[in-house]
């Protein structure tokens with residue numbers, strides 16, 4: 001899924017206040033930095049609505065949104081910088097492949113994966129955010145009682161993820177194959193989710209524990 005380049009957003013990203021330019025410097029100190037006891041990390045935040053909304057719903061909890069695409073990250077950054085009601089929220093522009101260079105062991109309480117790119121071709125499977133390569137990293141940075149929450153519209157990616165999580169030793173905690181029929185009252189729709197829900201497509205959701 002390629003995103004159209006948004007020049008103003010790419011330019012904005014450079015001087016964004018919410019952006020953490022050297023995330024490795026915060027390793028082991030994110031909770032202190034965000035003044036929270038609960039740390040959430042969203043990987044692939046796109047244009048940023050989910051973490052922004054969640055930071056308002058859970059104002060005592062801290063949120064780090066990660067996005068590798070400059071245009072999407074720039075749009076998210078502008079929202080985060082200008083929304084005066086946002087909670088404890090910051091942004092990393094980067095590829096989550098280096099997640100364990102940014103976060104310390106067991107530092108994260110909840111990892112959110114929302115509508116990750118499915119990378120349908122087998123040769124690109126390692127780029128999926130629920131691929132074993134990523135799951136092994138999540139195990140390192142996730143707290144002992146931590147959770148990974150995943151939502152997707154893609155049945156094949158969902159099936160693939162169920163197998164990968166299970167093989168990596170995660171315990172399934174919740175599963176829903178038509179999540180919007182019974183959504184959690186305190187959850188936020190992402191940009192992609194809004195589009196899929198409008199088209200009447202089912203949303204798959206699962207929650208895993210270590």
Ligand SMILES: C[S@@+](CC[C@H](N)C(=O)[O-])C[C@H]1O[C@@H](n2cnc3c(N)ncnc32)[C@H](O)[C@@H]1O
Nearest residue numbers: 044045046067068069095096114115190191192
């Ligand atoms: C399909 S979009 C979904 C965006 C948003 N989560 C939503 O639901 O509206 C997936 C996003 O994940 C980002 N992404 C994919 N792999 C990533 C990685 N390894 N590190 C950071 N971001 C990633 C992509 O750039 C893209 O913006």
